[in-house]
Amino acid sequence: MHFRLPLALLLAFAACQPRTGDNAHNRVAPDNTAVNAEDRKTGAKTPMDQSEGSADIATTAAIRRDVLQAKGLSADADNVKIVTSNGFVTLRGVVEDDAERDTVVAIARRIAGADRVTDELSVSADAPAVDDEPNR
Numbered sequence: 001m002h003f004r005l006p007l008a009l010l011l012a013f014a015a016c017q018p019r020t021g022d023n024a025h026n027r028v029a030p031d032n033t034a035v036n037a038e039d040r041k042t043g044a045k046t047p048m049d050q051s052e053g054s055a056d057i058a059t060t061a062a063i064r065r066d067v068l069q070a071k072g073l074s075a076d077a078d079n080v081k082i083v084t085s086n087g088f089v090t091l092r093g094v095v096e097d098d099a100e101r102d103t104v105v106a107i108a109r110r111i112a113g114a115d116r117v118t119d120e121l122s123v124s125a126d127a128p129a130v131d132d133e134p135n136r
Contacts, residue, residue, distance in 0.1 A: 056084040059112055063089065066107045073100055080104055080121060090118045097123055 060082050068078055077100040080093035089112045095101045101121045108117045 053086075056087065059087070059089065060084045062111050063108050066111065067104055070107065072104055073103060076100075077104055082108070083099070084112070087112070087116065088116050090120060092120045094122050094124050 033103065063082050065082075067073065067082075068079070070077075074096045076093065076094045080091055080095065083092070085091045089108050091104060091108055095104060101119070101123060105117065105119050
């Protein structure tokens with residue numbers, strides 16, 4: 001009878017421990033800190049530069065919708081920054097490869113017009129390095 005409490009505590013403790021190889025516990029959280037810091041330094045277009053005009057909002061929404069509906073794009077490509085101001089679109093962020101870059105740029109050019117799109121996308125190998133240890 002005196003073994004029940006320690007055994008129960010041991011089982012409860014073991015149940016709370018992550019399993020080895022459990023992908024949910026082994027993933028590295030995304031961290032855009034370095035990219036965002038670079039944006040502030042260079043004066044690059046950010047979502048804060050998005051125009052509140054209805055035509056610009058509609059353009060951004062249409063591009064985002066088509067990017068999300070495109071087959072085979074990574075989550076990175078789905079989440080690129082799309083900033084429209086006065087009818088001009090700026091694409092920023094990181095995509096996995098040149099094919100993704102081409103797809104996102106083609107969608108934006110089809111919707112906004114080829115001469116109205118600025119491509120500032122980076123392929124993941126070309127992306128700025130991100131600190132592994134964020135400031136705490």
